[in-house]
Amino acid sequence: MDRALFAAASGMAAQQRSLETIADNLANAGVVGFKGSAQTFAELVAPGEGGLGTVALGPRVVFAQGKLARSAGPFDLAIDGPGFFAVLDAQGRRRYTRDGSFSRAADGTLRNAQDLRLEGVRIPSDALAVTVGAGGSVRATFPGATRTIGRIRLSEFAAPERLRSLGGALFEATPEAGKRREIVAGANEGPQLRFGMLEESNVTVVDAMMQILAAQRAYEANAKGVQAADEMLRIANNLQRG
Amino acid sequence: MDGIAWAASAMVASRTRLEIATENLANVSTDGYARVAARGFLTALGAAVARDRTRAHGALRETGRDLDFAIVGDGAFRVRDAAGRIATTRAGAFVRTAGGELRDAFGRTLLGRQGALRFPPGARIDAGGRVWANGRVADALAMSQDARLQSGFLEGAGVDAIAEMVDVLSAERSFESAEKVVSAIDGTRQRSAEAGRVK
Numbered sequence: 076m077d078r079a080l081f082a083a084a085s086g087m088a089a090q091q092r093s094l095e096t097i098a099d100n101l102a103n104a105g106v107v108g109f110k111g112s113a114q115t116f117a118e119l120v121a122p123g124e125g126g127l128g129t130v131a132l133g134p135r136v137v138f139a140q141g142k143l144a145r146s147a148g149p150f151d152l153a154i155d156g157p158g159f160f161a162v163l164d165a166q167g168r169r170r171y172t173r174d175g176s177f178s179r180a181a182d183g184t185l186r187n188a189q190d191l192r193l194e195g196v197r198i199p200s201d202a203l204a205v206t207v208g209a210g211g212s213v214r215a216t217f218p219g220a221t222r223t224i225g226r227i228r229l230s231e232f233a234a235p236e237r238l239r240s241l242g243g244a245l246f247e248a249t250p251e252a253g254k255r256r257e258i259v260a261g262a263n264e265g266p267q268l269r270f271g272m273l274e275e276s277n278v279t280v281v282d283a284m285m286q287i288l289a290a291q292r293a294y295e296a297n298a299k300g301v302q303a304a305d306e307m308l309r310i311a312n313n314l315q316r317g
Numbered sequence: 318m319d320g321i322a323w324a325a326s327a328m329v330a331s332r333t334r335l336e337i338a339t340e341n342l343a344n345v346s347t348d349g350y351a352r353v354a355a356r357g358f359l360t361a362l363g364a365a366v367a368r369d370r371t372r373a374h375g376a377l378r379e380t381g382r383d384l385d386f387a388i389v390g391d392g393a394f395r396v397r398d399a400a401g402r403i404a405t406t407r408a409g410a411f412v413r414t415a416g417g418e419l420r421d422a423f424g425r426t427l428l429g430r431q432g433a434l435r436f437p438p439g440a441r442i443d444a445g446g447r448v449w450a451n452g453r454v455a456d457a458l459a460m461s462q463d464a465r466l467q468s469g470f471l472e473g474a475g476v477d478a479i480a481e482m483v484d485v486l487s488a489e490r491s492f493e494s495a496e497k498v499v500s501a502i503d504g505t506r507q508r509s510a511e512a513g514r515v516k
Contacts, residue, residue, distance in 0.1 A: 079336040086343030093346060113380070115410060115422040116347040125336070125368060126353065128343035132422045135412065139381035233438065236412040253415030264439060277381070293345045296478050300339035303489045307332060310496050314503075 078127065079307075083300030085128030089116050090294035092131040097290060101283040108174030108244035109276035110136050111283075138235050141173075141277040143269055150177040150185055152207060153274040156266030158229035158258060159246065162191035169194075171230055173274055174244040189245070196225040207270040210261025228257045229266055320502045326363025327495035331488045333366040338484035341476045349407030350375065350474040355484070373475030374407075380471050384411045384419060386442065387472040390464035396425035403428070410471055413438075429456035442468050 093114045100111040112134035119127040143153050152175030154160070159171035170191060177185035177193055183200060185193040198205055202215035202224070211227040232238060233253030238246040248255060260268045337355045344350040354369040377387045386394070386409035393405035404425065411419040411427055419427040419436050427434045429448070436442075440450040446458035446466045460466060 079332070079339045082336065082339040082343045086339070086345070089343065089346065113410075114346075115408075116344070117408070117422060118344050118347050118350055126340040126344070128340060129347050135410075135422075137380060137382055231438075233415045233417060234413045237415070251415060290346070293342075293478065296342050296345070296482055297339070299482060300335075300342050300485050303335060303485045304339065306489055307335065307492050310493055311328075314496060314499060 078125070079304040080301060082126065082128035083297045083304060085119060085130065086297030086300065087294055089114075089129045089131045090290045090297065093290045094287065094294070096134045097283050097286045100278040101280065101287075103243065104276050104278045104280050104283060106174070106243050106276050107176050107273050108141070108172055109278065110138055110141075110173070110244070111276070111278035112136050135236055136238075136240060137277065139277050141274040143272045144275050145271060146176070146273040148176055148178065148271075148273075150179060150205065151175060151271055151273050152177060152227070153269040153272040154229060154260070154266050155269050155274075156260075157235070158231045158260070158266045159235075161194045161228070161230045161255075161257075162187065163194060164191055169248070170241065171238065171246045171248065172244045176273055189243075191245075193227065195227055199224065207268060208261065209267045209269070210259060211268050226259070227268065229260050229268075231256045231258050321499055323363045324495050324498035324502065326365065328492055328499070330357060330364040330366045331492035331495060333368075334491070335485060335488040337366070337368060338481045338488060342478060342481045342485070345474050345476045345478050345481075347408070347474050348375070348410060348471050350476065351407070352474075352476045352481075371475070375473035375475040377467060377470045377472055379469060380410075381469055382410075383441075383468060384413065385409060385469060385471045386411065387467045387470040388460075388464055389467055390461070392461045392464040394421070395428040395459060396421055396423075397428055397433075398423070398425045407472055427458075429458060434458065442466060 096112050096114045103109040114134050115132040116129050117132050119130045121127050143155060154173055159173055160175060162170050162172055164170060174187055177187050179198055180186045183198045185196050196213050198215060201217055204216040206214050212223050213225045214221055215224045232255060237249055237251035239249050241247055260266050334355045337353050341352045352371050352373045354371050356367045356369045358365055388407055393407050394409060395403060395405055397403050406421060408421060411421055414420055418433045429435060435456040436448050437450040437455060440448050440455060442448050444465045446460035447454045448456045
């Protein structure tokens, strides 16, 4: 009897964890460059014979491409393909993000909404306009001339799933993710940089809502299993009274 | 064999059926899970229920991740754990390690033709399980002839939640009925015992 109770309860716990992950995804569905997480479940098997239900193995970030959307920002960038923008915080620590909604700061650097500075570019104060090519080369128009003023390099990791999430679309390197490789965008089969576009979150509200419904129903079904197991115990306990 | 033992065996069998149904329900979100069927049979000692692992395949869902693989048809991925034990699984969500191996959710290494599957960054896997890198086949998964591999998809659990719910309820009712039989026989015996008592 305990096994049925335990299995049903493990199902409830797993669906609860799943709901937490989906809620987090949903909360970030509007965040540029956000990558949703998925909860992975595994069957729990007793060493002897038979299963004991399920166990949630923890969420993992799904690095699937988000939709690219045209945007209005003059320095907006999107990565089409794998890779990250390397950005530096105020303490000079390197962080990684796919949020390319940069704007030009007073010192000529490109910074995102969290005031993180994009590595590799500084725009001279007399530049009139700036464009970024698919390969990351930054070209600025000056009165009477156009010059290349820098190149945006992307960072890639062998195991991006092992990066530590810092919330939102921001990540930090870890030894498990492997060594950072700097890559130049625009090569064959490699990532391309899209200027004037932003990568939307790869979570869509409709998908997340559907997942919530499915998780809720699965939670309820498992709750019914708990009830049934409990009811059997009650009947068994009443046997003695005849 | 007496009636109480028969009815009690039916109670135990219903309980086992409930265990199996709740186990299947609990795994309704477990990728690559194949449902366990409850197979009832009669023995000299009464009713019994055996666990029977089916090969029920779940529905595929698109994830868009290049390291999510689903097997269409029979077959399984061969994986090796840290202790060197080889197992099979149909849960196809793999992540790359810094060393370039593909690992499943338990941290087991996906195996190819020889040892860990070689899957260089940027490689693609085709429907036959062959890994293509730079226009050449770098490695391949052991796949049966009629199976097909679909990358960017995961196979959900082969569990029909409604069918399992019905099983939960019917197991509960069978348990109740069997209990009524036990109680009835017990009541009859009690009355005979009382009738036989010398007042």
